[in-house]
Amino acid sequence: MVQSIVEELEPLFNPKSVAVVGATTNWNKWGYSTFTSALNGFRGPVYPINNKESEILGHKAFARVTDIPDAVDLAIIVIPSTGVAAVMEDCVAKGVKAAVIISAGFAEIGKEGKRLQDEVLSIARKGNIRFIGPNCMGFWSASSDLRGFMFPLPVKDGPLAFVSQGGNVGGAVVTSGFMRGVGFHRYVSCGCAADIQIEDYIEYFGEDPEVKVILAYIEGLVDGRRFLDKVKKVTPTKPVIVLKPGKTDAAAKAITSHSGALAGSDEAYEAAFKSIGVTRVESPEELLDVAIGFLTQPLPEGRNVAILTPGGSYGILCAEACATEGLEVVKLPDRVIAALDKVFPPRWSHGNPIDPAGDRNLLTYLTAPGKLLKVDEIDSLIFMGFSGFSIYTSLFVSRESGEGAPWISSREAFREVAKEFTRAVSLKDTVKIGQTILPIVSGMASRMGIYHEEDVSELTEIIAAAIVSGRLRVPFLVSAFLPPGSEALAEMGVKTPPTANEASAHFLVAMAEQWVASYKKPVLTTTFFTVDQPRLEGTHYAYPSGRHAARVLIKMVEYKEYLDVSQK
Template identity: 80%
Template structure:
């Protein structure tokens, strides 16, 4: 019986030792940056191989792989294409188990390059060596802290895995993910994929319990049937998101010259992907947008959407984006309209999108989502502009910097604060949401009164929402309160907080906890947005604010389509 894919690729993703063939002291060559990348984090022995230099960056260099005294699991090739085949033969002799060939000049260059690539493949298979490439930018494996890149990339561990047929696209997505706060457990720039195919990586990622969502950039496939057979076993277990260019003749020609792959009919790809549950996207940015959606949100039960917006125009744009994607901006039941009539000014939109028409009632903004999400007809919520609500922090700041006893203006006195703190501590230890609610109600009520909000029903509703977030551990109330105390307040020392967050940061953390709590309470997607596409939001906990309603709508429809696929094969569980 043959090895499983996990066993076959174990030496590649979890090598105990690495040789970098072509490592050099010359910083202007790829061998230098590749060697330094491998040294950055990898825990096992790293051997530089160079037949002209005796020592590289303080490491003894070897003229040939066969001269290395210890065993070598993985060889990284950064040498001219013509030299790869004979050195691969040395690797077979040495007993190397896996390789990554960063070197270009193979099938992507034409017939002669293809012959050279076939020879390298023949030699590698003779020795049972599985390899990435050629013509690639390397790979990353968090399980071994191995950065076998041709140049350093910012990357961290996380729930995603990514295989890319294009090195530039792959590097850009990984870097953007790092900037957004999302990590990759594995990333492979597969290049020409002479040996290990894209579907092999997807199969491997599918069996890795650390990987929750799989991404792929595909220009062409060597064996479409094999791809479909392997990937259709993965999609029922976890989402597979694919970016596949080639809809135009110009793109198809560019694909052939870039990776040596045949683009194939886009219509055939679209139908095949849909038949096995692949989620297809249109851009590198959308790869990450949708991946984050799968990680942070439950699957929607259907296509009915509610939209909450602090301004009518953005609500209009979001509604149009949702409708364009096949989502239904659902008509709200009369009972919901009546409930919102009680808390919003008479000028509010009285429909979906829900637009309070300039109302500054922060409390109502945070209780309105619950009124919408509890409605059976609503499957998902998009909350426009939620990412910008930290501006409300200014409303909570003390109007008097010399407030008596060094407490915030919305806390009656230092003694009263201590009483509240004692009651709160006792309630948190009990993990009882009702008791926590009783303890924090005076604080929530005091904060609301600053904004002239005295609707006790709304304050009570917000209190219970905040209490649930505290009970779940999503919200650290002492840290939140500390942001609004004067810097010299003795209460900070009593609370054991040396570096309180800024008010804006505290409100941002508070909003994240509340958004996560909505998802937990109602088991429905809640996608929030900022207002500008040039914003670079970061993943906070399990919450991410998308830069626009259009992006949020695109993510939601992809989640719906995956749910519909699972439903069609009998695997969706409501």
């Protein structure tokens, strides 16, 4: 009976027991870090295999896999390549179901290494053992909390899955994801991919309900037609993002010596990827940037983009980046210009990019996205400098001053408002919440020169919707308007109030998420420098420049266009 890919790889990603062949107490060897990595989190037994040591880190060591008295599902092999074939014979005899060969010295070194690799593959197939590698850095499976790495990597569970022919690229992307707050449900450093091919992993990830976006770093493929046939069944339901080097002769030569793969014609790869809806990117950073875009944004309905910028020069750079990528910096409809005239000073750009010409009034910025996103002519919005406003602390009353917001005239008054507000939140009553916070928003707006009731009402509705959805956490919002040590904060259960900047940053994140939810259009935000990249909070991530945002947006547009054509 033919097994599905999910059944075939189940022992690999969800083993009940693991043996580490080459485990050692010598911390200067990969066997040490591989063994300690496997011990970190995995819920089943981990057996060290070493024919010279009787005990390793408190665990009884066995000379051979066949000496283990209990069943073994997975073997992680980290010994010199010349000994791997004999270990694989033992694994077949023991009934091991899957393996990871971290050891190098196979197809990547030439003919002799390829001969050895073929021998190991032949032995594994006798026992129906599916394996990762050789010449890889291991793998991570969140469902079994198994870190089968040759050295520790910071990982967390999440909606991404990644297969990489380059261990260093893979490790860097996974680590960067961890730093940004986005996790991987599966990660595989596949190395030479002697047995399980890249397309097999992609097929498996496509069947995994926990995986939403699939990433791959590919140096070369064994069977291009097989890759196309398998991956084209995945792309209609999940984005597949690929980083594929090899555009130059220098890169092609390096690929052969690194993984033993044949780079192939770059033009052929480009055409093949486009034909099956694979999204191709140019760098490890972009691989993760685009993945986060797919995770956090709806697919745009077209190429028309609006750019909202606190500075004309950055708006120009973003517009050029958008046009270069094939996006349309759309002409603003007259009705949108008229609406923006009500909130921006007369000197604003009156065009796209929307530049208020030095106005740093945050509330006017918060009313502008709704006016842009509600019109059919605009498919997406790039909001620049999103975390760089200089008036955060002037918007949220200064804690140092000890002053509270004007609507909190006394503890008793706050208690009454808090009761009414809490009741509305518990009932998820958007209208009632809006009525409760309207005086707050109106007060903030009037102090910043916004007097049009329609603008205040629209902003209030968005804030209320963000509260009901849970995107805007009430303590973060309310604490920004109260003086330090306020008893009112304690009554709301806020023991350690966030700072004014923390509260305002949370508020902005909630607004960005709510615009996306309310208007069903992409809202990509940016900072101005790479070093400003914030962690992912909720479903928000700010890109470091307009160019980054434009690159992400065009990849989403192209994927949507592929889906539209393929589904006709």
